[in-house]
Amino acid sequence: MKPTRMEPRPMQAKTRFPAACIAAAGLAFAAALAAPVPSASQPLRLAQATPAAPAAALETLAIVSADKRHAFQVEVMRTPEQRARGLMHRRYMPADRGMLFDFARVEPVAMWMENTFIPLDMLFIRADGTIARIAENTEPLSQRTIPSGEPVLSVLEINGGVSRTLGIKPGDRIEHPLFKR
DSSP: OOOSSOOOOOOOOOSSOOHHHHHHHHHHHHHHHHSOOOOTTSOOOOOOOOOOOOSSOEEEEEEEETTEEEEEEEEEEOSHHHHHHTTTTOOOOOTTEEEEEEEEEEEOOEEOOTTOOSOEEEEEEOTTSBEEEEEEEEOTTOOOOEEOSSOEEEEEEEETTHHHHHTOOTTOEEESTTSOO
């Protein structure tokens, strides 16, 4: 079983910089020199880190566990390129967010955490929307493959520990248009 997320091959380094790159760097340097400098009476404002922008439009998804319904906003990864990238290189995901991987057919899948900085719970989901398996608190930056354990249609990734906190378990149901009713 091959991991679903594939690491892109590194580009070979070039030994020469094209003239356009050198010119662009010179313009950027000149713009930086021309920027206003705050006076002693003005506070210096530092850039604050902000979460990465979503790679796809958000869709509503709910997890029905016992008598409770837990709502999430998810990015749905439908293409091989989207699925390969997943949550790689992100360092933050809001508590009510997630990522749903649509594999378009039912088959055994495996995931991994290479270049993924956020610990995740991976919910492996059957075509009928029931949770087959949960891999809790997966290890960030790991190349270890995490198998579905059986053929599934989809995988939902949410922040690590959320499944346990909300009492989500195998057999619970996912509500999203991807799954048959």
